[in-house]
Amino acid sequence: MARAILDDESNDEAAMPSSTAVCSGHIGAKKVVINLPSQPAQASDVQAMAQDLPKRFGRVEILITGFGSALISDAVKPGDVVISHRDIGNGGSQKANSPRNLLRQAADVLQREVGTDGRWLLSGLTAGASTPTNTGNIMQGQAHDFDDNPQLHYLNTGTNIRSGGDIDISVIAVDVDIILKNLPVDSMIVLGVDDGKGLPEGNVSSRRDMENPITARVILYARELVKLSTMQYLMKTKSSIQGTETIVPPFTDPVILPFESHQYPLSGKGVFLVIPTANKEKEAILRGAFGDQAPNGADLHVITVPADSGVGEQPYNEAGSLGAHNRITNALRALHAENHQETLRLRGIGTVIVASIESYIQTDYLPRPTDYGIVVIRNATAEKTTACLSWGTTVDPAYVDRARRFGFDGDPNFGRVTVGKVLAAHVPGLDEADWQAVLGGRSRYELLKEAIERLEIPWGVE
Template identity: 85%
Template sequence: MARAILDDESNDEAVLPSSNAVCSGHIGANKVIIQLPSQPAQASDVQAMARDLPKRFGMLETLITGFGSALAGDVVKPGDVVISRQDIGHRGSQKANLPGNLLHQAADVLQREVGTDGRWLLSDSTACVSTSPNTSKIVQERDPSFDHNPQLHYRNTGTNIRSGGGMRISVMAADVDTVFKNLPVNSMIVLGVNDSKGLPGGNVSSRRDRENVVTARVILYARELIKLSTMQHLMKTKSSIQRTETIVPPFMDPAILPFESHQYPPSGKAVLLVIPTANKQKEALLRGAFGDQAPNGADLHVITVPFDSGVGEQPYNDAGSLGAHNRITNALRALHGENHQEMLRLRGIGTVIVASIESYIQTDRVTRPTDYGIIMIRNATAEKTTACLSWGTTVDPVYVDRARRFGFDGNPNFGRVTVGQVLAAHVPGLDKADWQVVLGGRSRYELLKEAIEQLEIPWGVE
């Protein structure tokens, strides 16, 4: 399975004189030497190899992978992945920030991109992680005994990796600090958490199956880490990307799916506006627009109740319109509940309107990926709908591709990781929710405000 981590393999006996060195090749632009220790691995074995490899091959950074059993706690579960390096959590460490320490920088970026979510390590999303033909060799079926999505845990060396959060890892040595003690400073350890408790002693097949699942996750993480370290301009500054993108007009009129009919017993002439979002800036935009455009004498009531879009954290293409539609539909359905019906009666509501804003990335039918916002307003009482797109901000496809690498929620347009989160991971200090103001020179919320101001609200009241 070790060879599967490589983009291409190059077994050169002149380069690999040791029988322990399994193979060499490339991951991206990085030359990679894979060497297996004796089994079971001892701290002295790992230390000896880590000291010897840089001397023989001029290597700069060392990545040690493996797996071990865990005493499961509330935090760490079997099937999770633990990433440890000497500088994590040490404010005084400066070595990890040296320009040449790309592996540590890549680990920081990857952590900011995905946090603790390891779902992208599962077999159903590995197609998004890598296009390497070798990757298929490490894809394993999901083991039912690992009944949760894998989590990523970042630990210091020493006691934290052995007992932090109720966890104890036994791998390579009784104390991981012993392994790290004499390693080169540019060293990391990536461990898969395995737990053989509950398996009969003779159940070798089941044990191997579980070990294979854990090993696959570790290899996929390690491969992504090494691949990321080869990314051109891994880290950028806000000034270097300022106004590098373009503000562009809507590329087409938004498509509006038909809505279900929802009628509520009228209790008066007041208008209820429901805003189905937890985004405070979008809420403020809609409150302001409806307040400014309300007909003379209109009795407007506004409530904010967040509802799920159902299109993932990062919608693409038609999922933008679908997300706005879903939020409105979920809100209209919820209004039939007894508590909301009582609210409609007490406030004397005769007209119900739901307004939603959904930001999304357009990749189809455009020359460059573009972040747009769709504003959709549904008057359920009059059964009228209006919608429009804001002007958009283009974005480098490199960052869109990275966001898409981390998988989808059942549909290739329902992304799990936002492009803004990826951008902010590579550009310290960038606001992941409003990167448009730096890259395009105009705030996302300014563009949305202009669109709402030009949209005719279907009041449906006299």
């Protein structure tokens, strides 16, 4: 099963120790050597492996993967993955002029990209990237009782992970506390968490069936970690990436789906503006635009009703307009609640308007992926809708591809991880919510404000 980590397996027998328990190959451009014991190893065996591999292959990093039930706690559940790193050698520190441990760096970046969300481990990273067939097969058809929303847990030192004994694992078996104190090189530990039910020792087939879902998650995390350590071209500084992208005009006029009709208890001339977002910057833009453009004498009342977009954290293509539409639809439905009905009556509201902003990445029909904002305004009383796109900021497709690696919420345009989050993970100090200000030289909020200023608001009041 350890071979599932590899993109390709080496045929160079001369490079291999005289043991069928070892395989080598590549993950991306990085040479990887895996020791696969024929049976669970003791701590002393692992110590020998860890010391032998660097001597034979000149390795300066070791990745240890495995699983164990002793990790279960209130926070760590069966099916979760635990990641730990520990600097070994030179008193736990590295020389100032030495390159930083690439696995450690990759683990930090991956943590910034996905946080504690491990759902991407279930999909086998099939979206936007190829996955070895054997790895994909591990993930398919597994009947298990583990949570389908696995969490990632990050620990600073291996001594925080107590195995309680030997741990059967996909690459090597390890008593973590003992081995981490004596490993000769920098190390990463990746452990899956089993349910701790304990199968009869002789029931090898049943034990393997239980281990596969856990081991597969560990394999996929380990593979992604190693591959990411080879993708140094994504790492940038703010100064090196500043002004590298272009501000471009809207590529088309937005198309908005029809809205449902709603009847509210209207009794006056007041205008009730509903903003369906918890984003304070977008709320401020809409409040400012409506305040500036309000007709003389208009009695404007503004509330926020955070509503779900239903298109994931990172919408792509038509999911941008759909997300704005969904927010407005959900907000209009929410206004039928008794507390909102009472507010409409007490404030003498005669017109209900909902205004939504949805940022998204356009990848179709353009030479380079571009971040746009769509503004949709719905006058539910007059049943009129207006919409427009902001100017956009182009972005390197490598970061878009990276974001798409982590999967989707049921649709390939409903991304789970934002491009901004990926950019900020690779560019220290970059604002994931307004990376446009650095890459394109103009804040996304400035572009959105200009878009609304160009848009005719359907007031529907005399």
